[in-house]
Amino acid sequence: MSHTLLFTAFQESSLGYEENGARHPDKEAVQVEQLYMTHHASLKKFVLSRTRSREQTEVILQEVYLRLMEISDLSAIVNPGAYLKRMANNLWIDLQRRQQLRQKHMTDEPMEDVALEVAETQAAVFEQVHHAQLLAAYQQLLRELPPPAGEVLLLYQLEGLSHREIAQKFGKSKSWVEKTIAQALLYCRETLQGLDN
Template identity: 30%
Template sequence: MLDSLYREHNNWLKSWIGRRLGCPEQASDLAQETFVRILTQQRQVQPHTPRAYLSTIARGLMIDLFRRKSLEQAYLDSLQQLPETTAISPEDHHLIIEALMHIDQMLDQLGERSRQIFLMAQLDGLSHAEISRRIGVSVNTVRKHYIRALTHCLLLMDDSHETDC
């Protein structure tokens, strides 16, 4: 199944991705990653519309790529603000980007309000009362969403440490 899917649609998929990215090398990499995703799925799928199936998987991979690039650019922009004497090794740079991607994935699973409140508290250092005033909800609502977001992140962090062992 995968063999025929690859033979029949790989060139089309590379072209489809290439038109969206404008980079043949990245298109080739993402096309390969698309087939790797299919190969590593728990269940075998025989799509009735293979191109729609492949483009859906590839679209998700492109979103991940854009997200990673955006996070990396934000990180590089923040490094520009540091004194030049602060040097970060390539290994540390990679670890920081991976951590940012993990945080982004955790936050992406939260509802919009919980994510907003969590980020206002953690990044902006705002109190629950200040967040309440800014977004127009009660302090109890802010507290409830903050606790939900914090609990969610802590549980996911615990899960990821258990799988590392």
Template identity: 30%
Template structure:
């Protein structure tokens, strides 16, 4: 269920003005990206929540550009989560029935995958890519280096950085 983001009651509030002027546009833009009215509404809501909870609310000269940037990042996160879930469900479909997991175990694993995804989210893109190519696709350091157009030593540094981040966030 989506909670509606209510616009602040003070009409002089700049966030209120941005919400009133751009919410409909953002919702339509997200519908075009997501093909789902419910998901679009959720991400429009999340976009404005990010704006409201921003530690330094910027003076927005171009609110649509700002909203688009935030919404694009949320769309990327949405599709990345869907992809992660689909890989897990595809893997699970090949598990024999005798070793199949209960719905609770499946949920625990999906939640763990989401936490790992969130941990990796703060990494630079090449570091995250190297980690995923190594651990999800099982590529060798040489294959990862070729795919990312870097040296094998750089791949090793990327993997160390990703693993250190995982350890830091788990501890």
């Protein structure tokens, strides 16, 4: 089956079609995808400059995306770029605080603080396991995407290539890249929501 046929099948299965053939993606999902994709590159650079760790950056970016999906009215966000950076910065600060608490309790703290340390460690382990499971689910979804959707999404999300650079690499238009990324993210979101139910 050609890439075009596979991708068309992917589009139909992930977006849904009405009887007359018109697509009807979830408007809120599309808005989330567009908002996130618009600010992804600058947000990634911002977070990476703070964490200096690709792994922590990806965890924070995933959490930003998940929290963005929970917002019922995106139009209420006056300055989306600043809002997303603030959200990412707050997540980074929380991560730093947890790390500082762990280090503090590893020094010469009295035995009565051991219970607090155990509770914090359990919460941190649970969070790490949750993020590892999310990452594994994303990786599986990327493998399930028809070519070249998975590769396009990886180039954009992980490698940080611009839409124009990806379009040049595939010999396609910039709008094709934007649609491919939006549809791949929408498919991933819908599939992950199905796992939660």
